[in-house]
Ligand SMILES: *[C@@H]1O[C@H](CO)[C@@H](O)[C@H](O)[C@H]1NC(C)=O
């Protein structure tokens with residue numbers, strides 16, 4: 001015997017019993033509930049009274065009911081699911097049989113309720129921790145997973161091309177180089193008579209910032225975070241002739257107004273205390289999506305990391321190096337055999353040094369003659385001169401206090 005025959009038999013029995021009993025229901029209470037289908041429809045209290053096959057539903061009151069009014073059964077013929085079936089149903093007549101048939105109830109549109117999920121955020125006490133330490137050696141540096149340099153930001157211009165790198169120093173703030181925002185002066189006449197610093201492109205709507213990006217030509221939405229620039233702060237003393245004070249801050253927010261969420265691919269880097277200096281030759285690393293070498297006009301696209309050693313100020317100011325071009329706001333670093341260096345497109349990116357097991361941002365990629373040329377080290381903005389400037393402009397003195405820096 002198949003199921004519908006069984007049901008039909010039971011139902012014809014119940015018709016007989018129902019005839020001798022009068023069922024009274026309160027219509028009002030019967031209709032309180034959903035008028036659309038959610039889940040199995042057990043809370044459906046709407047008025048659809050046709051089965052899927054288009055047959056008219058029979059009145060519930062004609063049958064003895066083991067289900068009370070609380071399950072929506074009452075003095076009506078609307079589809080209901082009082083018995084944990086997969087969806088609301090009703091009895092219909094097929095020929096001489098009474099059978100159970102399912103009904104088609106319009107689905108409730110899933111409510112787009114924003115459940116307030118508390119997203120993890122880095123604080124000034126959780127900075128400088130990479131979740132991986134892997135590198136893949138290649139000529140002049142190594143490809144590195146973003147998880148090894150999770151503070152690296154990619155700043156894109158209005159055409160969506162890589163403009164510069166940056167470093168996440170707090171969930172809402174990216175530190176980068178001021179020179180990244182210089183407009184295209186070759187196209188405008190008479191610009192020589194103007195101070196270039198007054199012509200910086202400070203239209204924040206021209207830039208997009210990505211965090212957690214493995215490669216600039218690849219998108220992984222589950223891993224990367226995309227931001228608009230809410231505020232751009234370029235150091236007022238920036239001199240585009242000699243690149244002194246080459247430092248800028250970007251306040252970022254995503255389309256929901258939120259800042260960076262802490263993930264394996266997105267973390268903040270620590271800021272060292274004011275005026276901290278590391279010994280000469282200290283090994284640090286520079287990371288960016290920049291150009292492979294001076295002569296290749298394509299960017300590497302994929303995040304790269306290179307080892308560089310810090311150079312003393314006096315060494316870098318030697319005649320055969322950069323001489324007087326190096327100001328006290330700059331820091332030099334180079335690979336001892338001149339094989340790796342920061343390059344175009346790495347600008348704004350981080351020079352980080354590991355101290356006491358955490359990564360600290362000591363430099364912002366600024367300038368250099370060529371890339372990895374002999375006696376022409378990379379020149380970086382000396383971040384430890386700008387703690388007060390960063391604190392004042394971000395309003396976050398706790399991030400610039402250098403709390404996580406080991407004390408002797
Ligand atoms: C600057 O503008 C000129 C003229 O519009 C254009 O040919 C050149 O490619 C631009 N340079 C850069 C770096 O955008």
Ligand SMILES: *[C@@H]1O[C@H](CO)[C@@H](O)[C@H](O)[C@H]1NC(C)=O
Nearest residue numbers: 158201202203204205206207
């Ligand atoms: C910024 O750029 C956008 C798009 O190019 C433009 O619509 C807007 O007017 C600019 N805003 C300012 C203040 O220049």
Ligand SMILES: *[C@@H]1O[C@H](CO)[C@@H](O)[C@H](O)[C@H]1NC(C)=O
Nearest residue numbers: 215216217218299300301302
């Ligand atoms: C991105 O660029 C890298 C290096 O230029 C290349 O190996 C990779 O295939 C590119 N990825 C895509 C999706 O084009």
Ligand SMILES: *[C@@H]1O[C@H](CO)[C@@H](O)[C@H](O)[C@H]1NC(C)=O
Nearest residue numbers: 219220221222223224264265
């Ligand atoms: C995207 O990132 C997630 C999380 O790290 C990873 O599991 C997934 O394999 C990535 N997808 C691609 C296409 O790389």
Ligand SMILES: *[C@@H]1O[C@H](CO)[C@@H](O)[C@H](O)[C@H]1NC(C)=O
Nearest residue numbers: 237238239240241242243244
């Ligand atoms: C910028 O640097 C150049 C070269 O060192 C110098 O001559 C000029 O006076 C500087 N400008 C300002 C405003 O300090």
Ligand SMILES: *[C@@H]1O[C@H](CO)[C@@H](O)[C@H](O)[C@H]1NC(C)=O
Nearest residue numbers: 307308335336337338339340
């Ligand atoms: C240059 O230094 C890197 C590591 O710093 C090393 O792997 C490489 O072999 C060196 N190259 C030469 C030519 O000495």
